[in-house]
Amino acid sequence: DYALYYAKANRRGTAVLFTEEHERLLRTQSVIEQALRHADLPQELSLVYQPIVDVQSGRTIAFEALARWRSPELGQVSPAVFVPIAERSGLITRITAVLFGQALAAARAWPESVALSFNLSMADIASPQAAAGIVAAVKASGLAPGRVILEATETALIQDVAQAQNVLGTLKANGIAIALDDFGTGYSSLSYVHRLPLDKLKIDRSFISEITTDPASRDIVTSILGLARNLKLCCVVEGIETAEQARLLESLGCVQMQGYHFHRPMGFSDTLNYLDSEAARMIRSVQAVARQQ
Ligand code: C2E
Ligand code: MG
Ligand code: MG
Ligand code: MG
Numbered sequence: 001d002y003a004l005y006y007a008k009a010n011r012r013g014t015a016v017l018f019t020e021e022h023e024r025l026l027r028t029q030s031v032i033e034q035a036l037r038h039a040d041l042p043q044e045l046s047l048v049y050q051p052i053v054d055v056q057s058g059r060t061i062a063f064e065a066l067a068r069w070r071s072p073e074l075g076q077v078s079p080a081v082f083v084p085i086a087e088r089s090g091l092i093t094r095i096t097a098v099l100f101g102q103a104l105a106a107a108r109a110w111p112e113s114v115a116l117s118f119n120l121s122m123a124d125i126a127s128p129q130a131a132a133g134i135v136a137a138v139k140a141s142g143l144a145p146g147r148v149i150l151e152a153t154e155t156a157l158i159q160d161v162a163q164a165q166n167v168l169g170t171l172k173a174n175g176i177a178i179a180l181d182d183f184g185t186g187y188s189s190l191s192y193v194h195r196l197p198l199d200k201l202k203i204d205r206s207f208i209s210e211i212t213t214d215p216a217s218r219d220i221v222t223s224i225l226g227l228a229r230n231l232k233l234c235c236v237v238e239g240i241e242t243a244e245q246a247r248l249l250e251s252l253g254c255v256q257m258q259g260y261h262f263h264r265p266m267g268f269s270d271t272l273n274y275l276d277s278e279a280a281r282m283i284r285s286v287q288a289v290a291r292q293q
Contacts, residue, residue, distance in 0.1 A: 032082060033089050035071045041098045045069055047106065048265035051274070052117060052236055052258045055250055058285075060278055062115035062149060064258065065103040066265050067095070083121065092121045093130075100134070104141035106268050107148075110275060117149040117179065122156035126163065131170040138176065145175030151202065152178070154186025161192055172197045179236070184224060194231055201228050205239020205259070212244050218252075225253055 039045075049063035067079045086092040100118060107116035124130055138145050150171060157164040157180070168178050179200035180193065184207060193201075203224050210217045221237070228235040240246050240259030249257065266274065 029085055032074065032077065032085050033091075035074050036069075036082060036086055036089070036091055036095075039069075039071060041095060044071060045095065045098055045102075046267075047099060047102050048267055049106065049271050050258060050265040051263045052256055053262050054255055055246070055257055056255055059282070060114060060275065061256065062117045063107075063110070063271060064117040064151070064265075065099065065106070065119070067099055067119075087121050087123060090123070092123050096120065096124045097133075097137075100137055101141075104137065104143055104148075106271070107143055108141065109268075109272060112144070112147065114275065115147045115149055115177075116143070117151055119151045119181065120156070122152075122159055125152060125156065125167045126160075128166065128170065131167040134171060135174045135176070138174070146177070149177040149179050149200065151181040153181045154183065157196060158186065158192060161195065164196060168197050172199075184220065190227075193227075198231075198233055200234045200236060202236045202238055208237060208239045208245055208249075208259070209241070212242075212248055218248070221249070221254075222252055229253075 046068045047065045048068055049065055051060040052062040052064060053059070054061045067083065069077045069079070069082050071077055083092065083095075086095050103116055103118050107114070110116075120134075124134070134150070135145075138148055152164075152168075157168075172178060177199040178197060179202050180196070180198050181202045182204040183201045185204045201224065203221060207217045207221050207224075211221060225235055227233075234256065235254060236256040236258055237249050237254050238258045240249065240257050240261045242261055245259075246257060246261055263274070
């Protein structure tokens with residue numbers, strides 16, 4: 001049912017248009033699927049990295065890897081568009097394998113204090129073999145498993161909670177951390193969140209965009225931060241675009257933050273420059289404190 005697919009793919013749930021609009025969309029999707037099917041994945045896929053910052057220490061504690069696809073025929077295609085199509089057409093596991101290899105290699109060049117946060121789809125965690133493949137890839141990379149955080153959405157996890165418990169349990173037993181992405185946008189989050197072996201909740205950016213103006217958004221974020229504290233989960237807020245949002249979130253007790261206000265996603269070589277200048281800034285501030293004493 002394509003109309004339903006569109007309604008689901010379109011997360012914000014805006015109007016589903018049938019007829020011509022719908023026809024055009026179906027054609028676009030099948031063009032994208034064909035291009036993806038014939039793509040030279042290692043060549044055309046790449047990753048950009050967005051810092052996740054601990055605002056108490058001012059340090060970058062992780063980079064989230066975000067997929068980019070440049071197709072020779074279609075140009076740059078957003079992951080918000082091609083990931084759902086790849087999921088539906090069974091291409092996502094190949095894409096994940098290529099990207100995860102790239103991401104692990106990148107992370108090896110970062111200091112040990114900086115983790116890699118990587119997005120997985122439902123199919124990537126759909127079987128014990130899939131979990132074993134992930135663990136093997138981490139082992140082969142030589143990266144400490146404790147430096148790997150895997151992000152999955154609620155929708156991916158609640159399809160089969162028993163399976164998710166099993167697979168995530170394996171990952172966790174191997175030292176890999178699990179984050180629940182886009183928290184608050186899926187279904188009945190609260191009924192299963194305590195049954196999954198999670199380490200981290202990522203509060204969806206839809207709550208953040210209006211947090212300074214809409215009391216309801218602020219109440220929701222406050223509740224999620226409280227829930228995370230009670231469940232002893234760490235919490236990241238994503239999509240922070242302004243200093244005002246960051247200040248408000250800090251006053252609500254939020255420590256880990258991500259968003260354009262801190263930095264946009266950047267290419268791999270820029271992550272190295274970014275980390276260098278962060279280290280230089282840290283040294284300068286330590287020296288400044290030492291001089292005052
Ligand atoms: P996500 O995992 O929730 O990633 C966060 C998205 O928000 C990214 O979009 C990021 O660029 C964007 N973002 C970060 N800070 C801000 C901000 O301050 N304001 C706004 N407006 N946006 C911000 P992107 O890169 O387009 O990725 C979209 C989604 O595609 C991701 O959402 C994730 O669900 C999926 N995705 C991306 N890369 C991968 C991947 O390698 N594998 C899988 N399975 N999914 C991926
Ligand atoms: Mg994510
Ligand atoms: Mg997210
Ligand atoms: Mg998202």
